[in-house]
Amino acid sequence: MTSLETQVNEPYKYGWVTDIDTDTLPAGLNEDTVRSISLKKQEPDFMLQWRLRAYRHWLKMTEPSWSNVRYPPIDYQAISYYAAPKPKKQLDSLDEVDPEVLKTFEKLGIPLSEQKRLSGVAVDAIFDSVSVATTFKDTLAEYGVIFCPFSEAVREHPELVEKYLGSVVPYNDNFFAALNSAVFSDGSFCYIPKGVRCPLELSTYFRMNAEGSGQFERTLIVAEESAYVSYLEGCSAPMRDENQLHAAVVELITMDNAQIKYSTVQNWYPGDKDGKGGVFNFVTKRGKCLGVNSKISWTQVETGSAITWKYPSCILQGDGSVGEFYSVAVTNNHQQADTGTKMIHIGNNTKSTIVSKGISAGFGQNTYRGQVKIMKGAKNARNYSQCDSMLLGDKCGAHTFPYIDVRNSTAVMEHEATTSKVGEEQIFYCQQRGLSAEEAVSLIVNGFCKEVFRELPMEFAVEAQKLLGVTLEGSVG
Amino acid sequence: MTLLEIKNLHASVDGKEILRGIDLTVNAGEVHAIMGPNGSGKSTLAQVLAGHPAFEVTEGSVTYLGKNLMDLAPEERARDGLFIAFQYPVAIRGITNAYFLRSAVNAIRKQRGDEELDMLDFIEILEEKLKVIGWDDSLMNRPVNDGFSGGEKKRNEILQMAILEPKLAILDETDSGLDIDALKIVADAVNKLRRPDNATVVVTHYQRILAYIVPDRVHVLANGKIVKSGGKDLALELERRGYDWLKAEAA
Numbered sequence: 001m002t003s004l005e006t007q008v009n010e011p012y013k014y015g016w017v018t019d020i021d022t023d024t025l026p027a028g029l030n031e032d033t034v035r036s037i038s039l040k041k042q043e044p045d046f047m048l049q050w051r052l053r054a055y056r057h058w059l060k061m062t063e064p065s066w067s068n069v070r071y072p073p074i075d076y077q078a079i080s081y082y083a084a085p086k087p088k089k090q091l092d093s094l095d096e097v098d099p100e101v102l103k104t105f106e107k108l109g110i111p112l113s114e115q116k117r118l119s120g121v122a123v124d125a126i127f128d129s130v131s132v133a134t135t136f137k138d139t140l141a142e143y144g145v146i147f148c149p150f151s152e153a154v155r156e157h158p159e160l161v162e163k164y165l166g167s168v169v170p171y172n173d174n175f176f177a178a179l180n181s182a183v184f185s186d187g188s189f190c191y192i193p194k195g196v197r198c199p200l201e202l203s204t205y206f207r208m209n210a211e212g213s214g215q216f217e218r219t220l221i222v223a224e225e226s227a228y229v230s231y232l233e234g235c236s237a238p239m240r241d242e243n244q245l246h247a248a249v250v251e252l253i254t255m256d257n258a259q260i261k262y263s264t265v266q267n268w269y270p271g272d273k274d275g276k277g278g279v280f281n282f283v284t285k286r287g288k289c290l291g292v293n294s295k296i297s298w299t300q301v302e303t304g305s306a307i308t309w310k311y312p313s314c315i316l317q318g319d320g321s322v323g324e325f326y327s328v329a330v331t332n333n334h335q336q337a338d339t340g341t342k343m344i345h346i347g348n349n350t351k352s353t354i355v356s357k358g359i360s361a362g363f364g365q366n367t368y369r370g371q372v373k374i375m376k377g378a379k380n381a382r383n384y385s386q387c388d389s390m391l392l393g394d395k396c397g398a399h400t401f402p403y404i405d406v407r408n409s410t411a412v413m414e415h416e417a418t419t420s421k422v423g424e425e426q427i428f429y430c431q432q433r434g435l436s437a438e439e440a441v442s443l444i445v446n447g448f449c450k451e452v453f454r455e456l457p458m459e460f461a462v463e464a465q466k467l468l469g470v471t472l473e474g475s476v477g
Numbered sequence: 478m479t480l481l482e483i484k485n486l487h488a489s490v491d492g493k494e495i496l497r498g499i500d501l502t503v504n505a506g507e508v509h510a511i512m513g514p515n516g517s518g519k520s521t522l523a524q525v526l527a528g529h530p531a532f533e534v535t536e537g538s539v540t541y542l543g544k545n546l547m548d549l550a551p552e553e554r555a556r557d558g559l560f561i562a563f564q565y566p567v568a569i570r571g572i573t574n575a576y577f578l579r580s581a582v583n584a585i586r587k588q589r590g591d592e593e594l595d596m597l598d599f600i601e602i603l604e605e606k607l608k609v610i611g612w613d614d615s616l617m618n619r620p621v622n623d624g625f626s627g628g629e630k631k632r633n634e635i636l637q638m639a640i641l642e643p644k645l646a647i648l649d650e651t652d653s654g655l656d657i658d659a660l661k662i663v664a665d666a667v668n669k670l671r672r673p674d675n676a677t678v679v680v681t682h683y684q685r686i687l688a689y690i691v692p693d694r695v696h697v698l699a700n701g702k703i704v705k706s707g708g709k710d711l712a713l714e715l716e717r718r719g720y721d722w723l724k725a726e727a728a
Contacts, residue, residue, distance in 0.1 A: 447570050
């Protein structure tokens with residue numbers, strides 16, 4: 001071994017295509033597209049009107065360009081905004097789901113059938129634009145927990161959807177949020193009633209399959225007073241030469257003493273080693289701690305996507321509320337990531353913690369962008385931020401843009417940042433103790449990410465470690 | 478039994494020759510000391526034997542346990558029982574010594590075709606080894622060398638040596654930066670790890686450590702060559718006379 005030159009990456013393991021009949025809207029976006037989606041979903045009128053307002057607003061907006069990522073212009077008229085496996089009939093039970101779709105999820109490690117499904121985790125499986133199955137729905141219903149596809153929630157619980165949809169991320173929030181609000185197709189809806197600690201982990205798995213389509217899902221989680229839920233999302237997509245757009249919106253709301261723990265393991269197709277293809281992951285995620293002493297934690301492990309552009313954020317409105325952000329973002333080959341968080345302190349005695357770990361290999365460009373804002377009325381706010389970057393090789397980059405805006409003098413802020421290079425000395429040290437260069441890098445990277453991994457639910461922490469091993473495989477030459 | 482046989486070894490870094498023809502034989506059960514002034518090539522010799530990629534061997538041969546050492550990757554050398562206690566051990570954040578050492582032990586076991594150890598089995602073995610050298614496990618649950626004092630880093634190298642049970646251990650300036658009490662503790666551990674089937678090479682600038690780890694042979698390295706070899710008394714003579722008279726002889 002003479003250098004850390006990046007070699008060809010381990011092939012992406014989730015890149016196959018499922019061959020099924022798909023009901024796809026022709027490419028293009030206009031008011032009729034929005035109306036057809038709403039019609040396909042049999043939505044109440046308020047939903048259609050909301051979508052149309054979003055669409056009309058979107059037309060007046062321009063795509064933002066402030067991020068530290070580079071990509072060719074997106075032709076929004078070339079994308080199909082709806083693709084769904086053709087159902088044989090109404091999807092009431094798993095027997096009616098196309099077996100190919102079930103096989104797809106099984107292959108991804110997400111078995112949906114009664115006998116095989118993961119214990120302790122309820123899964124909502126989303127295939128292109130629709131949810132194909134949700135496990136443990138009945139068990140959850142006994143606790144009063146609602147966990148269902150978003151489109152079902154719009155029909156079955158319109159009062160809840162109407163009350164909370166857009167209350168954290170309004171349809172006019174930003175360009176991609178507006179686009180999502182107009183054309184979102186499915187996603188998950190979770191509602192945890194007062195005093196309930198959700199007995200299962202809730203999880204949504206997103207699979208993009210159809211060619212030339214985008215995925216625009218929407219997730220809304222509401223935790224009532226003293227409720228608790230841990231939610232996890234995972235995602236993957238076939239290997240395709242063209243870029244696919246994924247523009248999701250996630251909204252979280254916690255009432256007094258409630259807590260939402262939201263974990264993401266993102267593994268969208270990252271493109272090939274030359275940077276061809278891959279998913280554009282442009283996502284708006286935001287939580288609002290509305291109640292006193294409520295808490296929202298975001299934990300993300302971002303290894304996929306050609307471009308990741310997202311800032312899971314917390315609005316700390318309730319007094320004593322707590323926001324947390326733990327992130328590992330990996331960019332290898334030609335991947336780019338511009339990710340971080342915003343912590344907006346409004347209430348008194350609010351606390352936020354940010355731990356961000358960026359790993360760059362190959363030609364990867366990794367940017368941390370974070371904002372901590374202490375509003376005038378927020379007394380005794382506290383923030384702790386830690387941003388660490390690790391470089392493997394000498395053609396990648398790490399960038400850090402922390403923005404701090406303090407308007408109340410009682411605030412206490414701490415910020416730490418480090419950049420380290422996985423040096424040949426470190427690898428050599430491990431080799432001298434008997435480890436191979438590959439094992440050495442995996443060990444060093446895992447140690448670097450430890451503070452984030454320990455925030456993940458157990459099963460997924462193991463998964464994330466493995467994923468990182470795969471993602472970085474071959475990054476030592 | 479001969480563990481290591483170095484013949485006419487030449488090595489360079491960035492085209493600059495550092496080792497200019499080293500000859501050295503180390504047998505099982507022996508302790509050798511390699512002494513010499515700064516820049517004489519002492520540390521380079523240790524790094525070359527370990528297989529550091531920055532150094533290029535241009536001439537000569539090294540036989541270790543009957544194999545051509547230069548054919549082996551650094552990790553293969555380590556798994557075959559070659560151990561370097563580094564002069565400047567690097568830190569690995571977030572990985573405890575216990576986890577690191579278990580990975581190392583398992584890499585060695587895997588090579589031998591032995592079953593890998595889980596954490597509980599490993600801790601059992603670990604405690605036995607600690608007993609041998611009379612140390613506690615206070616370093617084990619701290620991240621590898623992260624935030625360690627200079628002395629702790631040196632002690633940690635010896636701790637790793639105790640656990641990995643090398644056949645040939647090369648201690649590269651392990652005494653530098655240790656106060657006299659720490660030096661005694663480290664030397665005492667090294668002595669306890671001595672067995673008829675292993676060997677130790679102590680690379681040092683000063684005679685001090687050799688009062689505690691008594692060498693069978695002392696070699697003086699100057700300008701990339703061994704210019705004088707002798708018994709343990711040679712170290713005392715060097716302490717008295719310095720290195721200059723040997724440099725003059727070598728020139």
